Amino acid sequence: MKRISIFLLLAAALSACQKELDKQPLDSPSSSTYYTNEAQVTLGLTGVYSSTYWNLSNSIPIQISFDQYTELGVERNPGIAAGNYDATTGTISSAWQLMFKTVSFANNLLDGMQRAKANMLPDTYARMQAEAMVLRAWAYYHLIGLYGDVPFYTKPLLPTEFYNQVRTDKNKIADYLLADLDSAATKLPWQMTDQGRVNKGTALGLKAKLALLLQRYDVAAAAANDVIKSAQYGLNPVFANLFKKAGQNTNAGKEILFMLPFPDDQANPTSLVAVGQGSRSLSAQSGRFPIQTLVDRYECIDGKRIDESPLYDPAKPSRNRDPRLKNTVTMDGDTITMLVSGAMRRCIFSIYKDSTSFYNFTSNTWYSATNADQSNIYGPxxxxxxxxxxxxxxxxxxxxxxxxxxxxxxxxxxxxxxxAEAKIELNQLDASVTDAINRVRQRSGMPVVDPLVAGSQQKMRQLVRREKIVELATEGIHLFDMRRWKTGKLAMNMAVYGAAAAAATPAALPSFGSAGAESDLNDIPDYTASAAQRMKREVRVFIDPRDYLWPVPQGERDMNKLLGPNPGW
Structure with a gap:
């Protein structure tokens, strides 16, 4: 399959068309002569794709940070997750600006490309128009998920219009976007040859995500089922390969529907995700970390939660666990390998000793050296x-x-x-629901859904929420789920806990509350009994219901007095 990064396309186009861009910038709403042929429309569309790389800093997409703002992870500095933020916080304003930049780029293209319609093949024009519509919907999905009601516009704004926009009800925005996505889906193929481009499955998948976000479960189930019934996509048989470059290029099972790719044959851009969360002992720069409330969501291999399984051993908490745990979280005793600064490096990850074992790839022997993961002030x-x-x-x-x-x-x-989640919320517990969940579980070697669970809406809701967390952790999804499930008040108002503080003193099992309690049905652990035995960071504060939305950035409100604050802000 042809693999062309959208960033590679952008770089080539920029090089070839720099003079044109100097005359008619892609982000100029006043441009009235650009987009007269397919080449210019292609360049404009590539600019829209490029704008979806919402890079706050350090060459990482903002989505990698989203789970650090929930009970699944933590950043080096407490920040948003700890409740230390307001309408002036940089991340809050930058996210707004970056996402609206995508909206503006898409609007400019959709408006301007009409001038090229007569000079393009009808199918090509329709496909590129549909791609821009999907990308605009992608930006608005995130905007309403983060901020709620936001300004909504589908045409380029005149300079006089920028600062008199009012906020539109998110459900009205969704009505428009769902229709857009339906239209786009009819114009897109199921598969694209260029890596990173949206396709019919992306359009329908985004429709399902948007409908789920707004609890329109019938719409979400139908859209997701359209993707499933197409039989165009499947699951990569090796879970870990999804998050490696070679596995993404192969895309076994055609599991990846939409991704941010990076060009192979150019120095930039690059991703610093790995170096920003990798082992200090391997010369990476760990600054984002998973926490105990994620680790304890992973079942034992018998399909039972850790407080229900006889296989769970607090002294060896990584043993007999869902294999996705090892592929998501590095735990004490794991052997880890990274290529860093041109050298292959391998060590035993240790959190209790000031030295650990390293592998010499020249002599094929192990040796002991200083353990920076244990000693570095910014380490895990x-x-x-x-x-x-x-x-x-x-x-x-x-x-x-x-x-x-x-x-x-x-x-x-x-x-x-x-x-599965949409059908469960509709209480339509048929075989298609268990089949959808089983396909995900069995890919990683986990047992199928227990028949006693399959007949209960309450237990199936618990299971699918657990599956979404353990399958999709650190993929930028749980922040939106946590807000929709309204679990922040329980999951976030606690200290950040971690592994046992001393190897000789295993941490006691957490409590998940009484059977049927909200904490039990959402697998939210209470570490009161083991608090003194665990590594611990700051106590987080989550104000319910205020913190289910970010504040409208103060800078935006200063420029546009019509925006107003979100409730509680």
Whole structure:
């Protein structure tokens, strides 16, 4: 399959058309002569794709940070997850600006490309128009998920219009976008030859995500089912390969529906996701960490939660667990390998000793040396809570400082779980629901859904929520789920806990509350009984219901007095 990064296309187009861009910038709403032929429309569309790389800083997509704002992870500095933010916080304003930049780029193209319609093949014009519509909907999905009601416009704004926009009800925005996505789906093929481009499955998948976000479960189930019934996509048989460059290029099973790719034959751009969360002992720069409330969501291999399974051993918590745990979280005793600064490096991840074992690839022997993961002030012990992210980190085929491993925006496993969740909320517990969940579980070697669970809406809701967390952790999805499930008040108002503080004193099992309690049905652990035995960071504060939305950025409100604040802000 032809693999062309959208960023590679952009670089080539910019080089060839720099003079044209100087005359008619892609983000200029006043442009009235550009977009008169297919080449210019292609360049404009590539600009829209490029704008979806919402890079706040350090060459990482913002989505990698979203789970760090939930009970699944933590950043080096407490920040948003701890409740230390307001309408002036940089991330809050930057996210707004970056996402609206995508909206503006898409609007400019959709408006301007009409001038090229007579000079393009009808199918080509329709496909490119549909791609821009999907990308605009992608931006608005995130905007309403983060901020709620936001300004909604589908045409380029005149300079006089920028600062008199009012906020539109998110449901009205969704009505428009759902119709857009229906239209786009009719114009797109199921598969694209260029890596990183949206397709029919992306359009329908986004329709399902948007409908689920707004609790329109019938629409979400139908859209996800359209993707499933197409039989155009499947699951990669090796879960870990999804998060490695080689596996993304192969895309076994055609699981990846939409992703952010990076060009292979150019120095820039690169992804610094791996170096920003990798082992200090391997010369990476860990700054994002998984935490205990994620680790304890992973079942034992018998399909039971850790407090229900006889296989769980607090002294050896990584043993007999869902294999996705090892592929998502690095735990004490794991052997980890990274290519860093041109050298292949391997060690035993240790959180209790000041030295650990390293592998010499020249002599094929192990030796002992200083354990920076234990001693470094920014490492997973002194700054984190004893864990590292394995997902998107352990790609031995890519140097962590120059990585070209892409970031997945949407994959088929999410479609299956979206379908299952929507059907469960509708209380339509038929065989298609258990089949969707089983396909995801069995890919990683986990047992099928227990028949006693399959007949209960309450227990199936618990299971699909657990599956979404353990399958999709650190993929930019749970922040939106947590808000929709309204679990932040329980999951976020606690200290950040981690692994046992001392190897000789295993941490006691957490409590998940009484059977049927909200904490039990959402697998939210209480560490009161083991707090003194665990690594611990700050106590988080989550104000319910205020923190289910970010504040409208103060800078935007200063420029446009019509925006107004979100409730509680």
């Amino acid at each position: 012990v002194k700054n984190g809570v004893g864990y590292l992210w394995a997902k998107y980190t352990l790609d031995e085929g890519q140097d962590a400082f120059t990585s070209k491993t892409g970031f997945i925006y949407m994959r088929y496993a999410e479609i299956l779980l979206t379908y």
